[in-house]
Amino acid sequence: MADNKREIDTATNTETTGHEWDGIRELDTPMPRWWLITFYITIVWAIIYTIFMPAWPMINSATPGILGYSSREEVAQELATANEVNAPLDERLANMEITSVVEDPELLRFATAGGGAIFRNYCSQCHGAGAAGAVGGYPNLLDDDWLWGGTLADIQQTLTHGIRYEEDPDTRYSQMPAFGDILEEEEINSLVQYVLSLSNQEHDAEAAGAGTELFMDNCSACHGEDGKGMQDQGAPNLTDSIWLYGGDPESIATTIHDSRFGIMPAFGGRLSDEDIRKAAIYVHTLGGGQ
Structure with missing residues (x-):
């Protein structure tokens, strides 16, 4: 039963809150000074942060802050730096016959790493993260059974123009009658x-x-x-x-x-020639390429 009478606890000389349950009184013990100081510091820090950094949400953006920091801009700068570093390799990849890339260990590692990232971003939704595909129209890219050919050139052609993708006039096309x-x-x-x-x-x-x-x-x-x-x-x-x-x-x-009429989109209008080459090389190295 609660009792709202506030009084001094004789054992600790601390005022109670006035609450009592089953004979136990709740003490109104003040917070430790170190905790209060830390709490006040966090308040001051939060105020300073909202002044200097983007903080308060607005309708279409947020307050920019005095420093004008942007995580998007930071990522964009990092990407630009990475692209600048990779530019010589991309140029070599673009100007070399795709079948010759396997003879250049440095370029092959570069293309395979980049192709893996591209595959996970654009292809894994249908072919699976491990490229094993699924029954229902999603080919397994790990075996050596290719509908349109599994050479590097064949894979590059398929990636560039797609399968039965009507928006690309050079798409691979076939039609089984019903x-x-x-x-x-x-x-x-x-x-x-x-x-x-x-x-x-x-x-x-x-x-x-x-x-x-x-x-x-x-x-x-x-x-x-x-x-x-x-x-x-x-x-x-x-x-x-x-x-x-x-x-x-x-x-x-x-x-x-x-009949069946599976469609694969063409990536020629979405990815650069270098990225398509990377994806083709990555798929070819998975083990099923001819």
Whole structure:
């Protein structure tokens, strides 16, 4: 029960706050002098800081302070300094055949480090931080299975102009028909079974046999008669176990019925030629480059 009567505590000769709980009185002990001095110093420091440094928020900015310090300007100066230091290497990278960079250890280290930063900033959102991609249209860049080729020049071309990116007239382009508008459901199922057989998956042999002619008539022009794909068409290899949209019967049936139309943006208008070269070299060094 609280008692609001203030009195002097005889044991400590300190005034109480007037509060009491279960016979225990709360003392009104003053703060230590050192603590008060520290507290007052922080107040004075805060006032001085708001005078000299940006502090008070305004509608579109903040008070600039007498010193006019700007963290943005400091970062901009640091970037300008870094760019100035890297300018000779960037110039060498721009004027050298991209395939020759691997023969220059210093330039290769420079390009790989810069390309890694560019990849994490622009590419990892789709291809993953480790570049392993994901089922659903995001290629794994660590293996040696490339839709459009995995040489340095091929990767540079893809980065520069994108895939099916209509805003770039030089984009890589291919279009698989939606066979749901062309073939009957039974024919699509036969094709599914034939595609499963190409990659040595469990399949219906009789249906796969019926799908052989359908494949030759409708699919071999792009995927090849052996189903191993054609990089100049961006047509995937159907004989391995690497699937961009999934290799189970349902996923294959969806691909055949509805087609796929993955898009990669072109970075030619966003990044400099040097940065595109860095990104291409970095991707190529991940282990899957041809």
